[in-house]
Amino acid sequence: MAKSRGGGGPGSPGSARGLAGTRESLAEAGGDELSSLGSDSEVNGGPEERRVDKFGFIVGSRSAEGALEEVPLEVLRQRESKWLDMLNNWDKWMAKKHKKIRLRCQKGIPPSLRGRAWQYLSGSKVKLEQNIGKFDELDVLPGEPKWLDVIERDLHRQFPFHEMFVSRGGHGQQDLFRVLKAYTLYRPEEGYCQAQAPIAAVLLMHMPAEQAFWCLVQICEKYLPGYYSEKLEAIQLDGQILFSLLHKVSPVAYKHLSKQKIDPILYMTEWFMCAFSRTLPWSSVLRVWDMFFWVKIIFRVGLVLLKHTLGSSDKLKSCQGQYETMERLRALSPKIMQETFLVQEVIELPVTERQIEREHLIQLKKWRETHGELQCKSPPRLHGAKAISEAEPPTRKALEPVPSIIVPAGPAPVPKARKSKEKNREKASGSPANGPGAEGNGAPGAARELLHPQSSPHHQSKESLCSRESEDTYL
Secondary structure, eight states: OOOOOOTTSTTSHHHHHHHHHOHHHHHHHHHHHHHTTOOGGGSSSSGGGOOBOTTSBBTTSGGGOSOOOOOOHHHHHHHHHHHHHHHHTHHHHHHHOHHHHHHHHHHOOOGGGHHHHHHHHHTHHHHHHHTTTHHHHHHHSOOOHHHHHHHHHHGGGSOTTBTTTSSTTSHHHHHHHHHHHHHHHHSTTTOOOTTHHHHHHHHHTTSOHHHHHHHHHHIIIIISTTTTSTTOHHHHHHHHHHHHHHHHHOHHHHHHHHHHTOOTHHHHHHHHHTTTTTTSOHHHHHHHHHHHTSSSHHHHHHHHHHHHHHSSHHHHTTOOSHHHHHHHHHSOOHHHHSHHHHHHHHHHOSOOHHHHHHHHHHHHHHHHHHHOSOSSOOOOOOOSHHHHHHHSOSSGGGGSOOOOOOOOOOOOOOOHHHHHHHHHHHHHHOSOSSOTTOTTSSOHHHHHHHHSGGGSHHHHHHHHHHTHHHHOTTO
16 A cells, blocks of 8 residues: 655645645745746747647647547538527527527537637626726736736746747737736736636637736636635635535545545645646637536536546555545546546536535535635626626617607697686686696696606616616626
8 A cells, every 4th residue: 555645745734724825825836837837948949840739739748739529620610600690699699598509618619719709608798898998098007016026927837838928028928918917907906816827828819818808807707706816715615615516426536535634725726716727638628618608617527527536446546645646636537638528527417506506505604604704805606608698788789878858748638528618718717727827737747757767667678778787796
């Protein structure tokens, strides 16, 4: 039997406190590994010698491994046509056929439309329309020096084998710096967390800087709220949710991790905070991200990885101690990370959205009993593209004020019998019946209704559409 390497090593329970404490400890834990990825001179020579794959990764690098499942050209063109129809009629599809969108996300978004689709799915397109020019305003501001220094140190660590980020000071690193700096200005109370850099880098591979910025905002505020706060409370809470769900999915893996006293924060932090972008082969990363903008996909992916890594007695023969177990979780089997296998397992995993939500409430209650209220003032998580679409106005037009036309009330119709009596009275008195003080002048009730059109049912429906922005606690 292999002996456990406890003590102060990276797999020891004591190190969980250090890693879970602050964002600085997270940066320290990953700094050496990240910076060891190589410099420009180490990446297959000069630009003229480099060959890149279809995703932009240098051929021969680890990131280029794991070929994407080849989709027949005819099938790909059909999918592109279907996605174009959905994107051009997005509000209608989200309102009536959102389950069909989810199914097509599971099949994979066509590469030519992936960036655009992510913007629609995340709600960042509407967010940008609500804030035209905001990114440009943030882009010209100097930024906080303490964050700028940290961001600059992290730039060369993000996908150094991708053609966008291989050159120091290249356009990819410049855009990455702009996006991350803009976020520190947009949310100064949060600042910058190292795990945001790979998220932003993935987005920049698929869209321009402004669109990537607003997509990053949506991910940080609606999909992973509180993940990048100072105390990392939300990620610790989700770690406990993941661990509790593992008991239902794979009792063997749950029992082993419990026996070894390995805190979830030790193995799932990078998975969740980086949305698996630094864990899986690139083809699998893209498929996970295609599904990521729906409901709780990161939990499902994490459970599948744990189940197939530690879920049987045969797999545990070489994981007798904490160190060996952590090494196994750091070096996952290529088979379980393979695109087709992983996606199928994620889709078929017997865990419902309701179960995950129920577990969230249970763990939140336990957290409050042991730690008190969460210190990070992050908004509640919206569960998927459907919920986000419902919380946002469908289009920018919905944000424009609804014009109201006030029509002065005309005189109320007078019955013929009453008219003849009033004429006789006029002749006798010599004064008009409908004078300034006459009661029948202009139907006061109708006039009030027109002067205050918000009281009418039609106007109420328009106004509620306009006020949906104020109902969204994320804005």
